[in-house]
Amino acid sequence: MSAPAVDVGHADYLKHAKGILSWLYTLDHKRIGVMYLIVTSVSLLLGGAFALLVRAELFTAGPTIMEHDTYNRMFTLHGAVMVFLFIIPSIPAALGNFVLPIQLGVKDVAFPRLNLASFYIWVLGACFLMWSMYDSAIDTGWTFYTPYSSDNANAVSAAAMGVFILGFSSIFTGINFIATINKMRPKGMTFFKMPLLLWSLYATSLIQVLATPVLAITLLLLTLERTMGLGIFNPALGGDPVLFQHFFWFYSHPAVYIMVLPGMGVISELIATFSRKRIFGYSFIAFSSMAIAFLGFLVWGHHMFTSGQSKTASIIFSALTFTVAIPSAIKVFNWLATMKGGAIWLTTPMLYALSFIWLFSIGGLTGMFLGTLNVDVHLHDTYFVVAHFHYVMVGGTLMALFGGIYYWWPKIFGRMPNDKMGRLSALLTFIGFNVTFFPQFILGSRGMPRRYYSYLPEFQDLHQISTVGAFILGVGILVGFAGVVMSLKNGKKAPANPWGANSLEWYCSSPPPHENFKVQPEATDPYDFSGWKWDKRTEGYVRKASEA
């Protein structure tokens, strides 16, 4: 099989057309990906600012810098912005949009207009959410639990409609990705020759298509309940608030995998590339993504062990929950096995990948505490849970996102990110993250409930450590952004393949030309790195002479 020629020399997509309108009307998946990258990054900073305000308030046991109600709004907005505006769209919509079609060697995703529509639907949803903040801001927690949310003077309806709309953005992205992967793979690329990122995006998209509509109908019912007094969830009218939780978690548990699966895909790419070794247990990793996606639908009730759910249901859900542990563990073991005997290059993205393994392991292992019924009854709704899901979602998604950004940045903008700042940022986020969240496991075990504005004096020391950590984490994230953004001005020009990876996106120039490839290339083996050699002049990898 002959490898596709490195495609250089066409006008790149950034210069292809000029002016703000050429961006706003673009159908190019790369530009849409970049726009997503910008808006999700802004969301991350916004959500992060809310988080720091929350942590600052918790620095002392009593009132510190704000009132009860302000605090309640801050933690709600932190959750809502981070979950709906940042984590869910970050990797699939931003990096996925950019990378997926190029990895397939096609010119665009299957439905480019739908892709742009998804982006504007996202913007519309975000506007609703912002409007709700301006109006009076929700204070229900990001979960919108009834009946608190159905009988509440705040702007819950606007926020719920915002999330409803954001859901459709997510669904359409999912439809687009599935159709693209299914129908537009290049010659020679069977499902089992795809890069693992595509597998994880495929699994993610299936969840987006099948779970998100249930969230949509839930929030629609909630909005109707508030505006028209429907009474399906409101117990005062004979409704059932626990039913709302079933509806909500039928989406929101699979949504946890929407958040973490793409991250796992990114890590699989990073580990293989920087170990310069074929990924170990390819089919197990691929199947584990699908298994996680499927099993993720069957375990939603483990969020409801203390909610008044029946004994029977709790026991069934607990049993099913442990089955998810197996595919998750398989991934971690396979990453380690890939590193064994490799040629490990500790670049910035690899540092992020390693801290992903560290943090995700803690997140996964502490999940066992929460899946175990009687232990969960003690730990549920305490800081233990807060720490656990931050280890999974932030340790997972945020680290993978930053790893991914540093990895693909040369491809996206044609500039090498600042390596020193990248390493500093990886170190700071890693330290800051552990200092913030590890003490929360202790707090939770000792009985500190979550979403508390004030707490008993005995919890204060651990809270203070946590707050200090949060600010270190914040600095780490800012440094991370600075490292890539500053490279746009004075970064070194990036070679086509700075890392020696072998999936198709590294075959086109950095940044890629407008239509990626003139003709769809044949598939490469994404984990065969032997065809590339180091080129001192460009400081990147080039094809070996025999094959070029």
Next chain:
Amino acid sequence: MAYRENEAEAHDEEHHEHHIMSPKVLIGTWLGLMVLTGLTVGAIKVDFGAQANLIVAMAIAGAKAMLVCLIFMHLWFDQKYNVMIFFGSVIFVVLFISITFIDTKRNEPFRDAYDATNKPTPEGRVLVEPTVSPISTSGSDAAAQPGELKVPEHQKPKVPWPSQLPDTPRVAPTAH
């Protein structure tokens, strides 16, 4: 269509038949649907029993749905993957409904007990004279409430114990 020959895996999948429905099949299907509609309306005249009525109605609706799916939506002639998506979604709907149903059904006594003293109405809950003691709903023995503790006779309850509720109904706060 050179690309097809090269995609061994996708060879059959990609072959699209452009199946054109004949007028006979279309009209026949439609007539079938009309007959089934007549049947399901007619079935309400016959009482098979509360559960069976629902099953009969759903069976007829299911048959109609299959006709629409397989012929009008030409799923019968469609690619396997599309069939999988559609019926896969149906399976997820069924999982969602059935698991939620199991849980809610098992919790019925706990709600009925509460309803017995707090009746839900469009205006919000209204307190009514209780007919059962909520304490007995747990499945354990109701008679054994206070245990070995002796309560002095003269002490009158200040706040209604669920089995000693006030005589006059009252209106609880409404949702809005």
Next chain:
Amino acid sequence: MKNFSGLLMNSSLDPAGFWFPDQASQNAELVDDVYFFIYWVSIISFVIIVALMVFFVRKYKRNKPDHMPPKQSDHNTVLEVGWSIPVGIVGVILFYFGAIGYIDAKTPPSDAYVVNVRGYKWAWEFSYPNGATSTDLYLPANTPIKLVISSDDVLHSFFVPAFRLKQDAVPGRYTEFYFETKEPGTHHMFCTEYCGTQHSTMGTRVKVDPETQEKVMDPETGQPMVENQVFVLPQADFEQKLKELGNPCEGLDAASCGKLLYAKKACVGCHSVDGSKIVGPTFKGLWGSDRKFADGTSAKADENYIRNSVLNPKGQVVAGFNPVMPTYQGKLSEEDIKSIIAYIKSLK
């Protein structure tokens, strides 16, 4: 920070004391045992994962950019299945012991002593079979207890860390759990389901003087004092306490009784008596003043007005405040309301 290092020192001697509050119920023992089983499994797995990761990074470093590892092993099915099996086995063990403990806490024996727990914004009210009520929870020692939990407004969750138990209070249904108390002692309780403004004060909290809004300090330790706790008492003390609770205002005049109810019935959380605005209007100078309502009407604060505001708080919302107060119908008797009116009268 000093305390934290002290606690770490402690932990080397007693990990349970580091991670957990006291064990005050039979249920707590099993929870802690399962917890520490997972804890050690986790620590061992984590150390192995990280040790391997660090070892590989150091051993298999890329020396030069063209360094290509010689062996490109890509899979080993035996290994894959092999390392999935222990994960599965641990899962089965955890599920089994977790479920056993859970079923136990959900299956009360028929002779359990029943206490009704009612959550509302933002307090718990415990009622005992003799009709007495309290805001602290009193329980007899060494007795099987069943708590029957309900809520008047939104979701709450009743959590006692020392019992390792929590259960949501769901409006529209009863929920319950069972445990067996051990030796007498004092424990914290919390609300763990987010329920609005004062969520964090619904349960054990720092004691605040209702008049000055200042923290109350323990004269002996110099630490802030807490209120709203779970008291497990010896049987005789418990019965004595129940008697007292049955008639809290005995021997008090109406205004003092009102003051007592003001603190006990959680009025204190929203209404100040020093003129400051919390969630609701202050009681200071309320009596006889003119009240302007959100709908534009107004009234004079007399007996009738206060009575209405207590029983139907959303009927007359004072301008500038949100209609968040729950009704106290059924929570306060006619006598109680009179006492509260007397107390408000006394606050000029």
Next chain:
Amino acid sequence: MSEAAIDADAAHEDDDHGHHDEPFLGHHFKDHDHQFNTGKLGIWLFLGQELLFFGGLFCAYAIYRGMHPEIFVEGHHFLDVNLGAINTCVLLFSSLTAAWSVRMAQLGNKKGLMLMIALTIACAFGFLGIKYIEYSHKFHEGILWGQLFAPSPEAMEHAMHGVEANSRLHIFFSIYFVMTGLHGIHVIGGIIAYAWLLKRAAAGHFGPNYYGPVDFIALYWHLVDLVWIFLFPLLYLIH
């Protein structure tokens, strides 16, 4: 409209880099078959999410029917089976015309295609008209959802014959109005999509080579029909 977006994409025409000889073939597709198959997969995925979307409502229905079957028995007395049955027939006929429109497009029969689309739109309006009669009648009698449920004594007497109604009866109408209302919104969506299709059919865009949008919108329309096939017995035919 999302389904319109998929259709538009299947016909993605981009001025500067399309297939110049093929006006409705997207530049990133190999040929019409490729484009058609991809679009079809897209619309099926969209229908899959529609199923889950309605699935939430069917779940709420199942829960309340399981808990309180009596409110469904009582509630259906307030509904008119005849109007429901007529509406079922109207929708089934529109499904026939929708399926026929695909046949017409495949055969390249422009007039037939336009006729079938027009018939489908007419049926959709007919359906909404009958729904309007039902709704306005109920509004008039105060038979509304949830908190607004306050039927007139005559309506109560007519349906219940003096038997006291269940205190949760209003929930039946919450479910009834949400389910039929959302279904009605989907019908309106279908009308908009078909109107767009009619315009394109008049311009002569469709033929044996390129009829994806006709097929996709017909699929959507059949799904709307499918939902009604279940709503009719679940809401009207209870005894």
